[in-house]
Amino acid sequence: MDRRTMATMTTTPVTVLNKDSMLIVKEQDVVPFRNRVKEYATKIGMGLVNQTKLITAASELVRNMLRYGGGGNTLIEVVSKGRENGIRLTFSDKGPGIANIEMAMKDGFTTGKSLGLGLPGTKRLVSEFDIKSKPGEGTTVMIIKWKNG
Amino acid sequence: MEKIPILRMGQFLLVTIQVDLYDRLALNLEADLVQMVSKTGARGVLIDISAVSIVDSFMGRIIGNIANMSKIMDAETVVVGMQPAVAITLIELGLPLTGVHTALDVEKGMELLRNKILVDGPENDGDDDDNASDSAE
């Protein structure tokens, strides 16, 4: 079994152990969503600081999704890679999308009424961050926080 | 709609946030607090966030706003009881809340407010002292 996981580490990086999804359409959905994320993070034994970072990141992304994408779908997954366990969150909306992702990832950039540290700040809080967007089709953001990351 | 209660204690206003904040609730708090400062002529605002487990950039901004708005209405704001995990997260997020005074707990926060008002008090006009104490932080 040992040899097997080692071999798979290089080919398939992440395995999904458990998943759950939640629809976010209004501001009041945010608190239950945060609680759900917390539940999963607690279940895999994530420490308090990393939990707080993850939930704060989730909170930022959900707000973006509500504000710019008019709400959307969220996916909560328990994933593992090698000996590490973690939580993967995916936020997808069918909003207008982001024309210039590079710009949006710069500290201090904003199109809305905010501080402009949303995306880069969020990236600093998590272990892995991936954003895909097509103008007119929507935006998908994926983050992973490893239990000890 | 939920509301966060604002208590008046002498010259100060005391807000204890016991629920998870969402954006509308935080915005309402901002509006209510500024109204209360004006209505009561309070000299200090103390916000206890010891029960708050998540402060993201929006809520951080609201806290900063409250401090700045109170300031121009001549009231100091102290945020007390921030949890370690929240503090670490805010720093990582890039939000050090530089304009806001902080204290470990309500008691120390009250003391800080009293000192600020004493320094700021009627016997000296306070402008110099105020600047001095700000730059020391």
Place this chain on the structure above:
Amino acid sequence: MKIEISKMLQKKKKQIIDLWMKNQLADAGLREDLMSNDELRVQSEELVDALLKRLNEENLADIDSSDFDEIYEILGGISITRARQGFSPRETGVYIFSLKDALLEILQQEFKNDATQLYNATIKVGKLIDNFGIVTFETFIKGREEVILRQTDEITEISTPVIRVWDGILALPIIGTLDSARTQVVMENLLQEIVNTGSSIAILDISGVPAVDSLVAQHLIKTVSATRLMGAECIISGIRPEIAQTVVHLGIDLSNIVTKATLASALKYAFSILQLEVRKKQSNSVKI
């Protein structure tokens, strides 16, 4: 006539074990000091037993077959126990590869008249045993990695003690390099201790930090800012002359942070904030 290799080997089990044992006992590198010959035989029999039980014509050519999971487990066990007993990885490797010699010898006897079949069988068996060897090495390295990881955890744990030097004053001596993982531990420990003790001043002593570059400085600034958010003040002490030089040369701005050259002067400063005074006790005899 085509002979099934696996079936043939199964029939020759006794012979394989005997041959393998003979090879091992004849080897100059035999470690009778670490393992008795009886134990060795038990271990070897178990492995051959498991291997022959699982082996069939299909999985012989497929080293990834899940049929071998049990064997990999046995191999992992052998690798770990041997490492604990003091065998070197090479000795464990030689042990596994000597099984190949035994198997190949049997194949040679069986197929001495059929070169093609001998060749095919040799390739297959060789691949399988090579893979077994790799597994023992992997397990060995993994065991080592676990030890290293545990030690790393322990080092971070013991290298960041938070000391209560006075009522309301904490000190945290940092020894060694401050990377981001360590900063996280330092910050967590410090902030938690601030909550636990209700201390309003923390002194971060960096006398034991070999060098401060812009990254380390950034970590320090982060820690100070987080402490401030909690409502406590953070002083950095132990700024050696070299550190002061590099900080200024690198253009790092520490002007928003209270810095002191020594822990003693930081403590003095902390006393003055808390409006405490430390005085020499006046003895009666030397009254002036």
